Amino acid sequence: MTPTELTLRPADAGDADTMADLHVDSREANVPSMPPMVHDRTTTRRWMHGRLEGASSGWLAEEDGVAVGYAVLTGDWLDDLFLAPAATGRGVGAALLDVVKAERPGGFCLWVFESNAGARRFYARHGLVELETTDGHANEEGAPDVRLAWPGRDPVSFFRRLIDEVDDELGDLLARRAALTRATQPHEVDPSRDPDRERDIVARLARRAPSLGEERVARIMHAVITESLGAAEDD
Numbered sequence: 001m002t003p004t005e006l007t008l009r010p011a012d013a014g015d016a017d018t019m020a021d022l023h024v025d026s027r028e029a030n031v032p033s034m035p036p037m038v039h040d041r042t043t044t045r046r047w048m049h050g051r052l053e054g055a056s057s058g059w060l061a062e063e064d065g066v067a068v069g070y071a072v073l074t075g076d077w078l079d080d081l082f083l084a085p086a087a088t089g090r091g092v093g094a095a096l097l098d099v100v101k102a103e104r105p106g107g108f109c110l111w112v113f114e115s116n117a118g119a120r121r122f123y124a125r126h127g128l129v130e131l132e133t134t135d136g137h138a139n140e141e142g143a144p145d146v147r148l149a150w151p152g153r154d155p156v157s158f159f160r161r162l163i164d165e166v167d168d169e170l171g172d173l174l175a176r177r178a179a180l181t182r183a184t185q186p187h188e189v190d191p192s193r194d195p196d197r198e199r200d201i202v203a204r205l206a207r208r209a210p211s212l213g214e215e216r217v218a219r220i221m222h223a224v225i226t227e228s229l230g231a232a233e234d235d
């Protein structure tokens with residue numbers, strides 16, 4: 001028997017149905033590691049067409065001409081990497097991931113469902129790191145997920161780019177929060193600080209940022225509130 005030959009090639013819109021079918025087959029075979037899909041096969045085919053005709057680029061893995069896996073990239077995000085259910089465990093995923101790394105040598109991110117332990121082990125084996133986890137409110141399935149990153153050939157530059165993105169949001173949030181502290185002050189009967197209210201704020205934030213723990217969150221929020229009150233006084 002001749003060994004099967006794995007080839008990888010860029011995909012185009014003509015491959016969209018094949019890729020959509022791989023997507024649906026893989027998702028169906030992986031319940032409950034992944035939550036059930038919220039879209040049917042027809043909608044998924046249309047969605048895949050739109051992406052390949054738009055800003056996304058795809059790669060198709062074929063064994064002796066039979067499609068066994070695919071990847072889709074949009075910007076610095078690996079949106080999809082799916083394998084035919086019968087094609088797992090023989091290096092197809094690793095080959096697709098190698099292509100993605102070569103395409104994005106500066107690094108990329110992706111989301112996996114938190115419940116997808118197999119995928120998380122696969123990506124950890126291939127040098128990806130887990131960043132934040134979510135409660136799933138932002139994805140269609142409403143299932144908790146994990147953001148992963150492959151930091152590429154210059155990890156410090158890669159992570160600094162991500163830190164800059166977060167700091168842009170954090171700056172906006174600090175400004176919004178300081179404006180509210182300032183707006184509250186003229187209505188205070190007692191101008192001294194309210195430790196009970198600040199404890200409640202810390203407890204709520206610590207639930208959202210458990211990796212920091214309550215003591216650190218308390219120190220951070222003490223500084224935020226102190227400086228916001230100071231800025232309000234300076235006005």
Ligand SMILES: O=C(O)C(=O)C[C@]1(C(=O)O)C=C[C@@H](O)C=C1
Pocket residue numbers: 180181184185188192193194195197198201225228
């Ligand atoms: O809630 C208030 O009473 C505020 O003045 C706002 C605020 C805050 O910035 O969150 C500021 C100072 C208080 O000690 C508690 C909370």
